[in-house]
Amino acid sequence: MKRFLPVVIIIAVLIVALGGAAMLMREPVSTPSPALSTATPTQRVVQTEEQPVHFKGRIDAPLQLEEFGDYQCPPCGQFHPVVQRVVAQYGDRVRFSFRNFPLVTIHKFAAEAARAAEAAGAQGKFWEMHDLLYERQQEWSKGAAARPFILKYAQELGLDMNRFTQDIDGAVAGMRVAQDESVGRIRGVTGTPTLYLNGREVPFEQFMDYDKLRAVIDAALAGKS
Amino acid sequence: MTNSTLDNDRAGPRRREALLDALAALLSLVGLADAIYLTVEHLSGRSVRCTVIAGCSEVLSSSYATVGPVPLAALGALAYFTAFSLATLALFGYKGARTLLAALVAVMCAMSLWLLYVQAFVIQHFCQYCLLSAAVTLCLAALVIARRLLQRHARSR
Numbered sequence A: 001m002k003r004f005l006p007v008v009i010i011i012a013v014l015i016v017a018l019g020g021a022a023m024l025m026r027e028p029v030s031t032p033s034p035a036l037s038t039a040t041p042t043q044r045v046v047q048t049e050e051q052p053v054h055f056k057g058r059i060d061a062p063l064q065l066e067e068f069g070d071y072q073c074p075p076c077g078q079f080h081p082v083v084q085r086v087v088a089q090y091g092d093r094v095r096f097s098f099r100n101f102p103l104v105t106i107h108k109f110a111a112e113a114a115r116a117a118e119a120a121g122a123q124g125k126f127w128e129m130h131d132l133l134y135e136r137q138q139e140w141s142k143g144a145a146a147r148p149f150i151l152k153y154a155q156e157l158g159l160d161m162n163r164f165t166q167d168i169d170g171a172v173a174g175m176r177v178a179q180d181e182s183v184g185r186i187r188g189v190t191g192t193p194t195l196y197l198n199g200r201e202v203p204f205e206q207f208m209d210y211d212k213l214r215a216v217i218d219a220a221l222a223g224k225s
Numbered sequence B: 001m002t003n004s005t006l007d008n009d010r011a012g013p014r015r016r017e018a019l020l021d022a023l024a025a026l027l028s029l030v031g032l033a034d035a036i037y038l039t040v041e042h043l044s045g046r047s048v049r050c051t052v053i054a055g056c057s058e059v060l061s062s063s064y065a066t067v068g069p070v071p072l073a074a075l076g077a078l079a080y081f082t083a084f085s086l087a088t089l090a091l092f093g094y095k096g097a098r099t100l101l102a103a104l105v106a107v108m109c110a111m112s113l114w115l116l117y118v119q120a121f122v123i124q125h126f127c128q129y130c131l132l133s134a135a136v137t138l139c140l141a142a143l144v145i146a147r148r149l150l151q152r153h154a155r156s157r
Helices: A005-026 A074-093 A110-121 A126-135 A147-156 A161-168 A171-187 A210-224 B003-044 B056-060 B072-091 B095-123 B128-156
Strands: A054-056 A063-069 A094-100 A194-197 A200-202
Touching (some): A005 B072, A054 A126, A063 A171, A074 A094, A074 A126, A074 A210, A094 A110, A094 A171, A110 A126, A110 A147, A110 A161, A147 A161, A194 A210, B003 B128, B056 B128, B072 B095, B072 B128
Antiparallel strands (some): A054 A094
């Protein structure tokens, strides 16, 4: 009997390990933050003196999608094509807004990138810079400095370079980013990307995948009709 | 020297060797739990989000977190389970298991050191679960070395 005891122990550990993994996989994926779980739905939409947010789509669209993002955050980069598909798919029915939430403690170029998007926005090219920063995230975020890449993108977009180089370090871009951040903090944003649909936070696991996000959006649309 | 004195002389080191085997098995279980957690988190996409305090998202969403379609943590779980099995077999006196365990721990140790280098100098972020795994592997290596020394010492007496 003693001869088989180690084999029995090994098999028992294997069963426990597989069972534990299966239980972890089945754990509820959405864990709302305490601040949100205690708030009523109306409290989630915090009214503040907010600056005009950058948005795409009709202002009165039935679907109001709002992202708090960090240009250097890898999952935000992964989420970018998902948003683009949603905007293309839902057209006039969706308004997509973007707010900066640079996680400066872990992403050293995040604030600079956010200011670059705002500086491009001052010349009417916010979304163009936004797309470039996400699409080429691997290029500018891995080196010793992001600025040469950002300047290259600004040139590609045909921006007035003198103005852009002043604006990127200027007070206005910095203030816009800071305001977005403070709106995020008031709403309880702690990570990126964070997505709101019609003022309610969408669990992270439900929006990183296009099909899952579409299901959430369709459910919201069905609820409105 | 009587036979009973000889037996007593051998029983001490044997007990210590068994204790080291048991510790190696227990440590492997810690590593296994950590690796399973990371694998599940990776597969479910739960902890990939960037947060203000931790660097796990950077590490787990980097290209170093997978080998083809397989999460690296899953390979870690397999390695820890094998280490646990070998330590258990060694504890019950299967002699070949010790040599295999030493070889496996050497490979795991090399892999952990490389991953530490990647976190420190390439990704420039640390994931606490990956650090725990590295610590477990290094402790396993220490146990394997201690066991070898103990064995050599017992033989030389």
